[in-house]
Structures are given as C-alpha cells and as structure tokens.
Amino acid sequence: MESHARSLPEHTSARPESRPDWLLLTAVLAVAGALVRILWFTPVELRQGVAQKIFYLHVPAAFIGLYFACGIVAVSSLVYLWLRDERLDLVAESAAEIAFLFLSVVLVTGPIWGKPVWGTWWSWDARLTLSLFLWFVLLGYMLLRSAVEDRSARARFSAVMGVLAALLVPFIHMSVYLFRTLHPMPIILKPERPSLPNEMLVTLLVSMGAFALLFAALLRRRYRYAHLREGVVAREEELA
Amino acid sequence: MNTPANDSYFYVALIAAVVIYGGYLVVLRMRERSLVKRAQVVDAASRVSAADSMRGSANGGGGGIASGDAMDSNSRSANVGATDSNIGSADIGDGSTS
Numbered sequence: 616m617e618s619h620a621r622s623l624p625e626h627t628s629a630r631p632e633s634r635p636d637w638l639l640l641t642a643v644l645a646v647a648g649a650l651v652r653i654l655w656f657t658p659v660e661l662r663q664g665v666a667q668k669i670f671y672l673h674v675p676a677a678f679i680g681l682y683f684a685c686g687i688v689a690v691s692s693l694v695y696l697w698l699r700d701e702r703l704d705l706v707a708e709s710a711a712e713i714a715f716l717f718l719s720v721v722l723v724t725g726p727i728w729g730k731p732v733w734g735t736w737w738s739w740d741a742r743l744t745l746s747l748f749l750w751f752v753l754l755g756y757m758l759l760r761s762a763v764e765d766r767s768a769r770a771r772f773s774a775v776m777g778v779l780a781a782l783l784v785p786f787i788h789m790s791v792y793l794f795r796t797l798h799p800m801p802i803i804l805k806p807e808r809p810s811l812p813n814e815m816l817v818t819l820l821v822s823m824g825a826f827a828l829l830f831a832a833l834l835r836r837r838y839r840y841a842h843l844r845e846g847v848v849a850r851e852e853e854l855a
Numbered sequence: 856m857n858t859p860a861n862d863s864y865f866y867v868a869l870i871a872a873v874v875i876y877g878g879y880l881v882v883l884r885m886r887e888r889s890l891v892k893r894a895q896v897v898d899a900a901s902r903v904s905a906a907d908s909m910r911g912s913a914n915g916g917g918g919g920i921a922s923g924d925a926m927d928s929n930s931r932s933a934n935v936g937a938t939d940s941n942i943g944s945a946d947i948g949d950g951s952t953s
Contacts, residue, residue: 639880646876650869664859669868676872716879720872727868731861829876833883840887847890850897854904 639832645825649818657818669728671818673721674803675826677746680717681784683830684710685749689781692774704770705845707777708760709837713830715753722750733797741794745787752780766845 653671660667687710695703725743726736737743756776763769791800802810809816 659858661858664861666859666861666864668865672868672872716875720875723871723875724868727864727871731859731864833879836883840883840890843887843894844890847894847897850901851893854897854900 636832636836638828638835642825642828642832645828649822649825652818652821658812658814660815663732666728666731669724671822673724673728674819675823676717676720676724678803678823679826679830680714680721681749681787683827684714684717684834685781685784687834688714688777689784692777692781695770695774696778699770701766701770701845702842704774705838705841707774709834709841711753711756711773711777711780712837713833715750715757716833717826717830718746718750718753722747729797735797738797740796740798741790742787742796742798745783745790749780749783749787752776752783756780 653668659665688707691703691707695707730736756773759776760769760773763772791798
C-alpha cells in the first residue's frame, strides 16, 4: 500500500493542464443554471423578502459541507486507520479542505441572512457556535497536516483528528432540538414531509444537485493534486 | 403584508459565495501549476541523473561507484540547474503542458 504514491506516473506533469476538466465545467454550468432559477424563477418569500433566497446558497453549502464532505473525511480516516492505504489519507485530506471551503460559505452567508431576518449578524447559540468550532477544527486539521513531515505519522494523526472533527456533525444537526436557538429547525432532514412550497423545494433540490456536482468536481481535482504532489515529493526524496 | 426590500443582502451573499468558491478554484489552479513546474524539474533531473549513471557505468567497473557518488551529490545543484534549460526547450517546447 505504501508504494502507491511513491512513483510519479508517466507524463503526470502534463495531465492537469492538457485536458479540459469536463466534470468541473459541467458543475460550473449547473451552478450557473441553479442561480438563474434562484434569481428569476423562484417566488419571493412574503415575510423575508429577497433575502430569503440566501437559503438556496446557505443550505446546500451546509448540507454538502457537513454531511457529504465531513462524512467522507470520517469514513476515509477510519478506513485508513484500519488499512493504512495512502490513497484514503489523500481522500480525507482533500475532503477536509472542501469541507472547510463549504463551511466558510455557510459561515459567511448565514450572518448576511441573519441580519435582515433576526436583526443580528451573529448569535452565540449552539448551532452557530458549533459550526464555527468545526470550521476551526478543520483549519487545525489542515495546519496539522502541513506541520508534520513524516508521512505515516501525519496520516495517522490527521486520521484521528478527522474522525474527531466529524463527530461534531451529529451535534450540530441535533443542536436545534437540544438547545434554545435562533436557528430554524430542519425543513428537509426531518421525519415529516419537507415544509416548503413545491416551487421553493424544487429550487432547493436543483441548487443542492448543482452544488453536489461542484463538490464532486472539486474533490476529484483536489485528490488528483494531492496524488501528484505525493509522487513529486517521493521522487524528490529519491533524487536527494 | 409588505414584502421587505432587502435585496442587497441576497446580492452581497451571492457575491461572497462566488468569491469564496471562485477564489478557491483560482488558488487550486495556481497550486497545480506550481506543482507541475516542480514535477517537470524532478522529471528532468531524474532523466539527467539516469543518463549520467549510464555514462558512468559505460566508463568502466572500478570508477562506476565513485562517479555515481559524485553524480548523486551533484544532482541537486548542477543537474537540476541543467534541467531548467531542458524544460524550457523540451518539455514546454513540445506543447505537452500548455
């Protein structure tokens, strides 16, 4: 397993530049299409006004960042600790960076939505504080990876940290049930039917699909980068 | 009930999201480019290193190890320096990277 990332594939150096990234292009077009639907084909909510449309940016970023990206970090970190396959370590590294990206969007768009609706940019309640805490843990995960040089130790330490970071996700999900909070209850991930008018629900699902595609494209691209980097580092070590 | 006029909040959030996602893509692309350059230097250095070792072994058995040692110690400085010019002429020149 160790040998997987040791060799630099033939002509790898030309790969990221020479072919168009069709998945990424499709994802960008899908996001653009979703934005057109959000802007011009989705009704304005009566009480919140146009600011409610932040919902279609905020919720997909939260859903994908927390459940998809952090889920991949947790699963690949756990399986890494079992199999010690370097590829899983690189998948976890890539997913953690994308989780950090999506969570950044959540933490920026949330307060911008909160100001006109709640009357405040930020509230130190459980949902918001735990989300900010996860953002810092993911930042710590990335700093840890850049601080440890030994590959095996770096992979082991960050796998443990990745699992611990992902353990925050169920608490973030349950925080609106467990604590008093300004943040609304889930409207999709709940036992009953989604509490949204059909037009808004379709827009949310379109937006979710588009951002899921963007997530997949970014994850694949980030993984390729990490794989190439490991190959280059291994070859540099051989030459040194 | 009057719908509140708060369009600007949505547009600010939209611009912020585009800047974050787009900025990440730009940064990732820059990191890829610098890594590609690093990979080209390593490729070229290992090619020069392999050619040197072949030349060293063709020169004769006794001197092979000594010349190999010398090559290894030079591989970081002289060989990598030499490969920089190779990248310009061969790797980028053949259109394989751009």
